[in-house]
Amino acid sequence: MAKHRYKFSDKKHSVGGAISTMLALAAVIFFVISVRFSFAARGEGGDNVGSAALASTAFAVFGLVVGLMSYKESNRYRTFSFIGSLSSGIMTIIMVMLFLVGI
Numbered sequence: 328m329a330k331h332r333y334k335f336s337d338k339k340h341s342v343g344g345a346i347s348t349m350l351a352l353a354a355v356i357f358f359v360i361s362v363r364f365s366f367a368a369r370g371e372g373g374d375n376v377g378s379a380a381l382a383s384t385a386f387a388v389f390g391l392v393v394g395l396m397s398y399k400e401s402n403r404y405r406t407f408s409f410i411g412s413l414s415s416g417i418m419t420i421i422m423v424m425l426f427l428v429g430i
């Protein structure tokens with residue numbers, strides 16, 4: 328027997344939340360790339376590791392800002408806003424902590 332799914336609202340997902348989630352995913356990808364570069368270079372990665380880590384930080388910060396601003400969109404689902412804001416915030420904290428350890 329097929330289940331019927333009824334939709335009682337015309338809400339859509341937040342565009343800013345979706346963008347924030349994609350930026351968080353990009354931040355994670357660049358973080359993984361920088362870690363792989365660092366391991367491949369045995370800790371002497373230099374500009375390659377630094378540029379990938381800086382790109383990861385930039386994506387995470389922009390994703391956090393876009394995710395938090397997406398809560399202002401009215402009549403939208405907040406699922407992607409929450410996922411994007413949370414994951415971008417976590418990545419921002421991780422990257423800031425790594426930069427502070429390197430100082």
